[in-house]
Amino acid sequence: PQEIIQLALAHSEFISASELEQKAIEFDAIAKKKWQNPQVMTQIGGLKTGTMSGETIELTITQPIPLNQKYSLRGKLADKLGEINALDIQSKKNWVSHQAILSAWKVKIYSALGKHINERKERMRLAKIYISKRPQVTAKHIVEAQIIGNQIRILENSLLMNLAEIEMAQSELEYWTGVKISPDELDFSFPKLNELNFNQQFVAKKNLETVVAEKRVEIASL
Numbered sequence: 524p525q526e527i528i529q530l531a532l533a534h535s536e537f538i539s540a541s542e543l544e545q546k547a548i549e550f551d552a553i554a555k556k557k558w559q560n561p562q563v564m565t566q567i568g569g570l571k572t573g574t575m576s577g578e579t580i581e582l583t584i585t586q587p588i589p590l591n592q593k594y595s596l597r598g599k600l601a602d603k604l605g606e607i608n609a610l611d612i613q614s615k616k617n618w619v620s621h622q623a624i625l626s627a628w629k630v631k632i633y634s635a636l637g638k639h640i641n642e643r644k645e646r647m648r649l650a651k652i653y654i655s656k657r658p659q660v661t662a663k664h665i666v667e668a669q670i671i672g673n674q675i676r677i678l679e680n681s682l683l684m685n686l687a688e689i690e691m692a693q694s695e696l697e698y699w700t701g702v703k704i705s706p707d708e709l710d711f712s713f714p715k716l717n718e719l720n721f722n723q724q725f726v727a728k729k730n731l732e733t734v735v736a737e738k739r740v741e742i743a744s745l
Contacts, residue, residue, distance in 0.1 A: 524624055524711065527700060531623035532616055534701035541612045548608050552601030561586040596745055603742045607735055614731045623699040627709055629692035634706035635713070637685045644678040647671055 532538055566581040651671045659665050689706070697703050729737075 527623050527627045528620040530700035530702055531619050535619050538612070538615055538619060541615055545605065545608050545612060548605045552598065552605055555601045556598035559587050600742060600745050603738055607738045610731050610735050619699065626692060626696040626699055628711065630689065630696055630706050631709045631711045633685055633689045633692055637682065637689060640678055640682045640685055644675060644682065647675045647678060651675060
């Protein structure tokens with residue numbers, strides 16, 4: 524499962540774009556903590572007074588000196604926005620990982636179901652051969668043969684549907700990971716029945732959405 528997650532995160536353009544956006548926000552935060560660049564202005568003109576005339580050149584350099592508190596707040600706001608975006612990236616990574624693992628389990632489960640259907644089909648086929656070799660002289664024998672024949676046709680249809688489900692699940696997994704993975708390559712183990720019954724003590728902890736909301740409150744306060 525961990526390899527599936529790594530493949531999905533490395534392949535996701537959704538995550539890559541979000542991480543580039545995070546870099547842009549970090550650079551913006553650095554810029555907002557610095558002073559503005561000085562402004563340089565020049566003015567050239569003529570001067571005439573009575574019988575005297577000449578040219579004038581003025582050069583002005585202006586450097587805004589901000590209040591420390593103002594730039595401190597700008598920097599803090601930019602930092603908080605960066606923290607929110609970092610949490611958003613983590614949320615996206617969780618979502619992509621979940622979708623990839625879910626797709627992998629679909630492939631594994633549909634493959635296991637396909638083997639089960641095949642085994643049932645083979646058992647029905649053997650039963651049909653056994654009944655066909657018996658003399659069908661009674662109504663009961665004829666009905667048994669028809670029931671088994673119908674069961675085999677139902678299983679054949681189930682098998683076709685299962686193959687389609689496997690192909691769809693593999694396509695979905697390839698979409699998330701960028702790699703075509705066969706069911707045999709998935710080293711996932713099915714839990715035993717007694718492992719499915721357990722009591723879990725849920726620990727009260729903040730989820731990403733709650734933390735993001737708290738960051739937004741801090742931004743509003745600033």
